[in-house]
Amino acid sequence: MFENLSSKITTAMRTLKGKGRITDVNVASTVKEIRKALMDADVNYKVAKEITDRIKEEAMGQKILIAVDPGQMLVKIVHEELVKLMGSSVQAINLKPDPAIILIAGLQGSGKTTFSGKLAQYLKKSGRNVLLVACDIYRPAAIDQLKVLGEQVGVDVYAEPENKNAVEIAQNAISYGRKMGKRVIIVDTAGRLAVDEAMMNEIAAVKNAIKPSEILFVVDSMTGQDAVNTAKTFNERLNFDGVVLTKLDGDARGGAALSIRHIVDKPIKFISTGEKMDALDQFYPDRMASRILGM
Amino acid sequence: VGKSKVDEEVLDELEEILISSDVGVDTTLKIIRRIEERVARDKFVTTAELDGLLREEIAELLAQNKSDDVSNAFKANVKPYVIMVVGVNGVGKTTTIGKLASQFHKAGNKVILGAGDTFRAAAVDQLKLWGQRVGVTVIDHGMNSDPASVAYDTVKQAVEQEADVVIIDTAGRLHNKVNLMNELSKIKRVMQKFLPDAPHEILLVLDGSTGQNAFIQAQEFTKTTDVTALAITKLDGTAKGGVVIGISDQFKIPVKYIGVGEKIEDLQVFNKKEFVDSLFKRK
Ligand SMILES: Nc1nc2c(ncn2[C@@H]2O[C@H](COP(=O)(O)OP(=O)(O)OP(=O)(O)O)[C@@H](O)[C@H]2O)c(=O)[nH]1
Ligand SMILES: Nc1nc2c(ncn2[C@@H]2O[C@H](COP(=O)(O)OP(=O)(O)OP(=O)(O)O)[C@@H](O)[C@H]2O)c(=O)[nH]1
Numbered sequence: 001m002f003e004n005l006s007s008k009i010t011t012a013m014r015t016l017k018g019k020g021r022i023t024d025v026n027v028a029s030t031v032k033e034i035r036k037a038l039m040d041a042d043v044n045y046k047v048a049k050e051i052t053d054r055i056k057e058e059a060m061g062q063k064i065l066i067a068v069d070p071g072q073m074l075v076k077i078v079h080e081e082l083v084k085l086m087g088s089s090v091q092a093i094n095l096k097p098d099p100a101i102i103l104i105a106g107l108q109g110s111g112k113t114t115f116s117g118k119l120a121q122y123l124k125k126s127g128r129n130v131l132l133v134a135c136d137i138y139r140p141a142a143i144d145q146l147k148v149l150g151e152q153v154g155v156d157v158y159a160e161p162e163n164k165n166a167v168e169i170a171q172n173a174i175s176y177g178r179k180m181g182k183r184v185i186i187v188d189t190a191g192r193l194a195v196d197e198a199m200m201n202e203i204a205a206v207k208n209a210i211k212p213s214e215i216l217f218v219v220d221s222m223t224g225q226d227a228v229n230t231a232k233t234f235n236e237r238l239n240f241d242g243v244v245l246t247k248l249d250g251d252a253r254g255g256a257a258l259s260i261r262h263i264v265d266k267p268i269k270f271i272s273t274g275e276k277m278d279a280l281d282q283f284y285p286d287r288m289a290s291r292i293l294g295m
Numbered sequence: 296v297g298k299s300k301v302d303e304e305v306l307d308e309l310e311e312i313l314i315s316s317d318v319g320v321d322t323t324l325k326i327i328r329r330i331e332e333r334v335a336r337d338k339f340v341t342t343a344e345l346d347g348l349l350r351e352e353i354a355e356l357l358a359q360n361k362s363d364d365v366s367n368a369f370k371a372n373v374k375p376y377v378i379m380v381v382g383v384n385g386v387g388k389t390t391t392i393g394k395l396a397s398q399f400h401k402a403g404n405k406v407i408l409g410a411g412d413t414f415r416a417a418a419v420d421q422l423k424l425w426g427q428r429v430g431v432t433v434i435d436h437g438m439n440s441d442p443a444s445v446a447y448d449t450v451k452q453a454v455e456q457e458a459d460v461v462i463i464d465t466a467g468r469l470h471n472k473v474n475l476m477n478e479l480s481k482i483k484r485v486m487q488k489f490l491p492d493a494p495h496e497i498l499l500v501l502d503g504s505t506g507q508n509a510f511i512q513a514q515e516f517t518k519t520t521d522v523t524a525l526a527i528t529k530l531d532g533t534a535k536g537g538v539v540i541g542i543s544d545q546f547k548i549p550v551k552y553i554g555v556g557e558k559i560e561d562l563q564v565f566n567k568k569e570f571v572d573s574l575f576k577r578k
């Protein structure tokens with residue numbers, strides 16, 4: 001389904017060049033190809049339009065008209081634009097107050113609990129004393145799942161299986177963490193839809209109660225057009241600090257990354273690339289741009 | 296040529312609605328081209344009539360293997376009727392199994408579940424809790440056991456206990472992982488050693504918030520396991536799940552169920568008309 005955009009554009013531009021001059025119309029039709037490719041990669045419709053309009057303007061500048069290979073030139077402009085949009089690569093998380101509190105949020109099944117385990121391991125390896133907190137009081141066996149992961153990575157898990165109040169559990173966990181001299185406290189929460197008012201109120205209340213130093217929004221890289229709605233609402237309610245992009249070991253193009261960055265302007269801080277606890281990586285904007293463009 | 300009210304602007308708007316619903320560029324263009332042809336042929340087409348046209352065109356792509364909406368629900372017409380559930384990670388397989396089990400159970404069937412996800416942390420516990428909720432038996436060999444032998448044992452016990460319906464859970468797996476995909480064929484093969492015509496259904500679960508990658512998921516899972524039906528979950532949010540239109544069209548696999556929440560009753564039989572309505576409804 002996805003042809004290589006680069007070769008497609010190059011061919012398109014070569015054909016145009018063969019016909020004579022490159023005109024506004026020629027560039028417009030090529031830009032349309034790029035827009036289609038972005039939407040095929042799940043970049044949001046409106047975002048794809050905005051980005052390609054900007055690219056068009058740039059492409060209409062003199063340099064492309066006199067370029068030896070206008071197709072390659074255009075591809076380069078597109079790639080650079082995407083890299084720029086996605087920001088710089090290394091985006092540290094804030095571990096300043098002691099203990100640092102990290103709140104994990106996102107849709108159902110996006111990979112929050114798995115990521116919580118990975119982050120715990122990653123921070124433990126850098127020498128910190130970490131506590132995981134099970135605040136998902138809804139999903140069957142959610143606490144067990146986090147406990148299994150905690151055991152795998154050798155990090156304590158705080159849970160209150162009988163308590164049906166996520167805010168209370170979070171608060172108690174912080175007191176416990178302080179008492180135990182934990183340096184980082186990672187709070188895993190239940191998956192929730194942005195339209196679920198009660199659940200969005202719950203996580204906003206958790207945030208207010210524990211004042212996290214870092215809030216991470218976890219997104220499945222296979223997410224489609226709805227990524228913008230979800231990210232917008234979560235950001236309005238939580239003003240999160242960064243994004244975690246999961247399941248990048250698959251073959252999804254991951255256009256959602258671009259949409260989210262464009263809509264809420266928050267950096268992608270980690271990527272998840274597997275089910276095992278060490279499948280965690282930093283984010284490389286240039287690799288992501290190539291992936292989205294299918295290059 | 297009479298001037299119809301369906302003009303460029305209307306079609307642009309339609310394009311935005313369809314693509315924003317994850318229908319995908321190719322399928323969207325296909326739909327728009329068909330509308331354009333109809334407009335050219337019938338000359339006077341008002342925007343009000345466009346609505347009806349659209350429904351017709353999309354409904355046609357959602358070919359339900361000639362069956363209508365009422366007949367979408369699984370029918371346990373052999374005993375035991377074996378359903379194997381597959382899909383990528385976190386789409387809602389286990390939850391859908393719990394809900395399906397409840398529907399069969401309520402309809403008076405004896406149901407047995409097989410805990411074939413022996414990999415993901417606490418996956419067996421999760422299915423067992425669903426089994427308790429519904430009030431049905433769950434066969435498990437614990438974590439890290441061989442999923443194929445769990446499936447074999449579940450089918451065997453179902454025959455011995457004269458169960459009507461068997462539903463086998465499997466671990467989430469990305470379709471580009473060859474070993475994990477081969478494991479699915481093995482699970483199927485091993486269960487066939489006991490019951491040659493099992494599984495009677497292979498249900499591929501797709502997450503309604505997934506974009507165009509769902510297309511490749513359908514393609515790859517169909518290749519390894521002969522998927523017979525689709526379920527699309529998490530449609531209680533703002534995501535529309537439009538990608539199934541193109542999937543159903545290309546692979547001729549019927550969409551049978553939709554998930555609309557996390558509770559036991561939140562599974563509905565797929566209704567084409569309601570689904571198309573939801574594409575054009577803003578939440
Ligand atoms: N292949 C792959 N699978 C992943 C990755 N991250 C998580 N998963 C899997 O995705 C599924 C869902 O992950 P969870 O961590 O349970 O997701 P969650 O967001 O906590 O889910 P809820 O709590 O139900 O909302 C599980 O099968 C995980 O093993 C990843 O990066 N790659
Ligand atoms: N809102 C909503 N959530 C759902 C729906 N179906 C499942 N979920 C949630 O999605 C998350 C993942 O569901 P699971 O049933 O564990 O998914 P799975 O495919 O079995 O996941 P793995 O076994 O880890 O691959 C859970 O939090 C479920 O409660 C649905 O229709 N709507």
Ligand SMILES: [K+]
Pocket residue numbers: 108109110220385386502504
């Ligand atoms: K998902």
Ligand SMILES: [Mg+2]
Pocket residue numbers: 112113114136142189190191
């Ligand atoms: Mg979780």
Ligand SMILES: [Mg+2]
Pocket residue numbers: 388389390412418464465466467
């Ligand atoms: Mg499962």
